[in-house]
Amino acid sequence: MMASGLWWAIARCDCLSSPQEKASDPNRGQRYSSKTSVAKSFTVVVKIGTSSLTKSAMGQLALSTIASLAETLCALRRAGHRVILVSSGAVGVGCARLGLRDRPRTISMKQAVAAVGQGRLMRVYDDLFTTLDQPIAQVLLTRTDLVQRSRYVNSYRTFRQLLQLGVIPIVNENDTVAIDELRFGDNDALSAQVASLVGADWLFLLTDVDRLYSADPRYHPDAQPIYVVEQIDQLEALQVQVGDRGSPWGTGGMITKIEAARIAATAGVRTVITDGQNPENIPKILAGETLGTHFVPRPGPSTARKRWIAHGLIAAGKLYLDGGAVNAICQAGRSLLAAGITEVEGEFERDDAVELLTKQGTAIGRGIVNYSHTELRKIQGHHSDEIPTLLGYDGAETVIHRDNLVVYTAE
Ligand code: GLU
Numbered sequence: 001m002m003a004s005g006l007w008w009a010i011a012r013c014d015c016l017s018s019p020q021e022k023a024s025d026p027n028r029g030q031r032y033s034s035k036t037s038v039a040k041s042f043t044v045v046v047k048i049g050t051s052s053l054t055k056s057a058m059g060q061l062a063l064s065t066i067a068s069l070a071e072t073l074c075a076l077r078r079a080g081h082r083v084i085l086v087s088s089g090a091v092g093v094g095c096a097r098l099g100l101r102d103r104p105r106t107i108s109m110k111q112a113v114a115a116v117g118q119g120r121l122m123r124v125y126d127d128l129f130t131t132l133d134q135p136i137a138q139v140l141l142t143r144t145d146l147v148q149r150s151r152y153v154n155s156y157r158t159f160r161q162l163l164q165l166g167v168i169p170i171v172n173e174n175d176t177v178a179i180d181e182l183r184f185g186d187n188d189a190l191s192a193q194v195a196s197l198v199g200a201d202w203l204f205l206l207t208d209v210d211r212l213y214s215a216d217p218r219y220h221p222d223a224q225p226i227y228v229v230e231q232i233d234q235l236e237a238l239q240v241q242v243g244d245r246g247s248p249w250g251t252g253g254m255i256t257k258i259e260a261a262r263i264a265a266t267a268g269v270r271t272v273i274t275d276g277q278n279p280e281n282i283p284k285i286l287a288g289e290t291l292g293t294h295f296v297p298r299p300g301p302s303t304a305r306k307r308w309i310a311h312g313l314i315a316a317g318k319l320y321l322d323g324g325a326v327n328a329i330c331q332a333g334r335s336l337l338a339a340g341i342t343e344v345e346g347e348f349e350r351d352d353a354v355e356l357l358t359k360q361g362t363a364i365g366r367g368i369v370n371y372s373h374t375e376l377r378k379i380q381g382h383h384s385d386e387i388p389t390l391l392g393y394d395g396a397e398t399v400i401h402r403d404n405l406v407v408y409t410a411e
Helices: 006-012 063-078 090-098 107-131 143-147 149-164 187-198 233-237 254-266 281-286 304-312 323-330 373-379 384-391
Strands: 043-048 082-087 136-141 168-173 202-207 270-275 293-295 317-321 341-346 353-358 363-368 405-407
Touching: 043 063, 043 187, 043 281, 063 082, 063 107, 063 281, 082 107, 082 149, 082 187, 090 107, 107 136, 107 168, 136 143, 136 149, 143 149, 143 304, 149 168, 149 187, 149 304, 168 187, 187 202, 187 254, 187 304, 202 254, 202 281, 254 270, 254 293, 254 304, 270 281, 304 363, 304 405, 317 323, 323 353, 323 363, 323 405, 341 373, 373 384
Parallel strands: 043 082, 043 202, 082 168, 136 168, 202 270, 317 353
Antiparallel strands: 270 293, 317 341, 353 363, 363 405
């Protein structure tokens, strides 16, 4: 399905390259200037997956890659950047340690194997970083940690303190206790959530190809490279194939990376997909070299609380809005009123988060509701004055107050 003229289309598509980036021709490997690359010190989140960390089908560690990663991250620290590493590998390394030939299938086996591997993994990291005189910390998160406001704030403060201490936090999902309904699922998503939590400037997703292609280059030699993505939805329109084939030990593929880039972009974080075998490219990219695929960030929520609403909370339902409500929210920064709601989907209670969509189904934002789904079904489409009569009691004037509402800035 790969269109042979795809790169031509991308290179000339306004929505996939910013004015600064359009000023240079990425085909010639020229430097381009991004807004963030002129600042002096960045908060940088780097995610490395199991397929980059291990080299054989048995999950043996790729020590030279890990050493090169450690050296690169230390160099970034010395250059004054704040660095967080999100590392997979607990399950892969645990399997190697236990001599298991297949990735575990049952939850309890996976959790047990991760408990074995996580310790081994941190031992290797600590040995390497200690040689380089760089303190590290282990941070294991579950999805719940970001849903509950108090735990979200606490996680944020811990990261902030670690970064102030000059430590490199090494993050993984707490696979040993995470349960399916409340999992990040993959470390691409985890890294985007961490980048949003700490308000990072850059997210680097290291993988086993040098950048995103129009199709998987391992199976399609004529796949075309993609240098800059300004609108993620454009990838779909251009029929970019993002197959989900990861390695036998990892969980990723390009789909999870693009989803991570989408989360990061709406949090105002610039995401780069680049080659995990060459971590030393990261400082080069920060210095402006056109390596990897860049996803241009949107302005992003202004406060940590709004980032929590946008990315920490899990939406329990959906509200579809008419054009007037969409304009009032997106253009005029107003609260959401019952009158503008055309459809209520899902079951949720007061104070739950819901996704806001246009009638056509485009997600425009997210907020915390003042009414349950049963109440909203009674008052949707009605003026706020009618609420006491419709419900039989007084309710809030707004369905979502603007302080509890995040609008995804138009791409
Ligand atoms: N947390 C898993 C591990 O450490 C990896 C998840 C992923 O590959 O994205 O093995």
